[in-house]
Amino acid sequence: MNTQVNLAGVTLKNPVMVASGTFGSGAEYSEFVDLNRLGAVVTKGVANVPWPGNATPRVAEVRSGMLNAIGLQNPGIDVFCQRDLPFLEGYDTKVIVNVCGKTTADYLEVVECLGQEKRVDMLEINISCPNVKEGGIAFGQDPKAVEAITKEVKKHAKQPVIMKLSPNVTDITEMARAAEAGGADVLSLINTLTGMKIDINRQTFALANKTGGMSGPAVHPIAVRMVYQVAQAVKLPIIGMGGIENAEDAIEMILAGATAVSVGTANFYNPMATLEIADGIEDYMKRMHVENVQDLIGAVH
């Protein structure tokens, strides 16, 4: 049985990755999960300088999901390279670094920095964070901006570039095509959907930031739809994510057109989710007599 998949020349041992921001840089979860068994670890978004993020409360529960407004707190690229990357050195898995910034220059600074890091296999450019005032989603809701930043990043990047798309758009295929036109190697989707929760007893917003990004099983059908639409619209490989909590969810995403999948929120309530999903995909392949996981990609269309 062959569970390997290929993302822009990078071979993953299996299609199961983790979603940026839900897994730190792997250290915390390494107590539960053998990182060697993951297709790739995607790190929390990192900027050129440390970001403090938003005020608390930063997380809230909603039905079959959650809202977060972390606001991309991160220690900055220097600490990241000195502390977090060396930790991953010891593992036989691919490392994808998620990059955020307030301006194009911020993104490029991080991308340049990471170009020198051998341990980094790919870059994931977050142009879709709904929780920061500048940067983030502002780059991801306008096709011209998507194409422009993709082009700039590609000019400076040493590693293959994944553009991470926002679901908070009228037409996701327009953004996908813009990223493709800009030279993206891979697309990942979806980032979180903007949501809000109000505490009716305290008559206040559940999150200090008022709005937050919704993730978890509640968003899965929207993610599957968008992955499917993008798979029909562009030729690039897709990393599918949004609400994947078990093998069934992951397989749905692959059948819709994803080459690999990322598991996010599910880690929070089931630290072993990624491994169960990797096992479950193999079980499914056996049951359905599928020799090569690549035969499942986009098989329903």
Add this chain to the structure above:
Amino acid sequence: MNTQVNLAGVTLKNPVMVASGTFGSGAEYSEFVDLNRLGAVVTKGVANVPWPGNATPRVAEVRSGMLNAIGLQNPGIDVFCQRDLPFLEGYDTKVIVNVCGKTTADYLEVVECLGQEKRVDMLEINISCPNVKEGGIAFGQDPKAVEAITKEVKKHAKQPVIMKLSPNVTDITEMARAAEAGGADVLSLINTLTGMKIDINRQTFALANKTGGMSGPAVHPIAVRMVYQVAQAVKLPIIGMGGIENAEDAIEMILAGATAVSVGTANFYNPMATLEIADGIEDYMKRMHVENVQDLIGAVH
């Protein structure tokens, strides 16, 4: 205690309505619910001629929600006026007729027809159905189209006009402002979010139509966010809907800026949901010492 709310001059005895397409024209649910206790009944979308809708399967379950691709099956405006409206004659509640069409002319034909019906208190114009190829959402994702159709409808309508907005857009406030510019009296939101489900065992789409509209508690945080954003952006009263299953959900929507709320999918799994919500709002008002429900509208901002 005063639970009355006012929508463009129409007074509802309480803010609890039903969402179009989830309650038929009231006949089926009248076995469970005293329709006299509802603020308003909103009927299933009706077109100028009978529509057969989409192939089955038309519904699928997703976590904390469902997908539907009914495709606006309806018996046409003539049968509606002869059969369904007279049924509602006997009840002391407001009647809002949801209108759909493939072309502007279709909408106008229905609107003209309904102008002669005394039992109809308001019109809700569905420019946001994701399940039909022509009409529906096509009118609702472009501000120019929203404004144009609103203007046309307003020219022909005898009753106040509610424009029903789609959440499948980058910026809901843009659509709201366009409807306001077109002369809408009230806005209602949200219609369903486009989603997809794949049956991994049969390797096929769960819905014959491939995509369907997602509704139910899973979409509630997105609906609350959009209601809040629209309440900040326009002066029109808002009917809030999307995933309301209990009084807490309804109150959240009102605090976010909705003047009234519609209950949709919850009717399917709790036929008494609307009455429980109406009671629950009163309990909340007592508990919080709120004399007038209107004092809750947009109270969190």
Add this chain to the structure above:
Amino acid sequence: MAKIQEMATVLEQTILAESVYSMWLATNVAKEAAAGQFVSLYCGEGSRLLPRPISICQIDTDRNAIRLVYRLAGKGTKEFSKLQTDEQVRILGPLGNGFPLEGQHPIVIGGGIGVPPMLELAKQLKQDSTIVLGYRDDQLFLKEQFESYGQVEIATDDGSVGLHGTVVDVLRQKNVTGDVIYACGPKPMLAAVKKFAEEKGIKCYISMEERMACGIGACLGCVCQTKEVDAHSHVHNARVCKDGPVFLAEEVEL
């Protein structure tokens, strides 16, 4: 037949065959129910919202109880299968129209998980019925009970019991005759039964299945295609949950 929404109490749960469960529920639905009607069961798990429609297999008015026989299909039926005596489950019913009781020599046909709804019908027919039951393999269920109500013929897909073939093979090979047919089972079986009935000129009622959301006729989720324009919908669609699940075979497209 007023519809009842309430918490029903499990009286007994047993396993009849591999993945096939039988559950007796104490519920006022029993007071109103007719053969061929169904109920909606709701999950306790709050993320699963839609009803699981299950046909009524037996009605016991003395105990104010109904029996449901169901096959494990997914998460909902799995949840139900774990219910123990005295536990509760939310129910809405009775739903749909049920079978009209007609004819002198009825032919009662059930295939697979379409077998259970025919039991109450066979009981109520009190006629000289021929009962034809189709199963996958030797995991039969309810057969003994049917034997009290008529002449039972069996077909299995793998030939392990009775005739190796389908229920329609039984009808043809055993020259089964009658003046009305009642059938429930998978769509291909219903199509074959319909064709058989047309050939022989026998009136034929079939029970249909479709995905449901409301279960009471409001959402238009569960339609099947009709030959003529339907009186309610004014298009070629009838609601399985309200206008059915039982239809005259000639009226629907299969």
Add this chain to the structure above:
Amino acid sequence: MAKIQEMATVLEQTILAESVYSMWLATNVAKEAAAGQFVSLYCGEGSRLLPRPISICQIDTDRNAIRLVYRLAGKGTKEFSKLQTDEQVRILGPLGNGFPLEGQHPIVIGGGIGVPPMLELAKQLKQDSTIVLGYRDDQLFLKEQFESYGQVEIATDDGSVGLHGTVVDVLRQKNVTGDVIYACGPKPMLAAVKKFAEEKGIKCYISMEERMACGIGACLGCVCQTKEVDAHSHVHNARVCKDGPVFLAEEVEL
């Protein structure tokens, strides 16, 4: 202190006061736990995904069990309150850092639902502790047990028991002295205790609370503001779940 994720078994559930429950759980978390640490409990209901962090109130290594004392706050705690003996609940723990055992004359302060985590601490201190507990009203809980571990002083918001006022009123009016303070309770109480400690120059540990998603330090959901740049985050934020919940009062902004 390895973290354990498993199904814990309810040994006993009792009501201590209005809306305050005590639950003993058999779990291997007991083997690893320290005073001041907490566990994440998970709901059985599939639409509620996030952990409910609950402090460890007592550790019984003999029975391999921990005790949780919690107040009904919403749907999760309501679900837990219905768990009966032998039923199971998913648990992850022990989490966080716990209280360091220091000083000769500790002052142990608990307010409201901040009382329970201080019990195991008071037990382990084995010192001449002064224990100051604040309650809303006469619905006291755990008071008797604290009395085995030191001199107990009570304050209530409504004056129905002990001093009419706050725990800090007790500290001042009774001239409580000591060489280290441990406190858990609502934020305003912690702020007042911190101020008191600063005035008196007493070392002070406080246990913080924040909304959590992962509970293990990965999501950065649960941060509190720190005075200095935090060693892990490199900003003025520390993770309550991992770097806390216990902090030196002077290190955090309240």
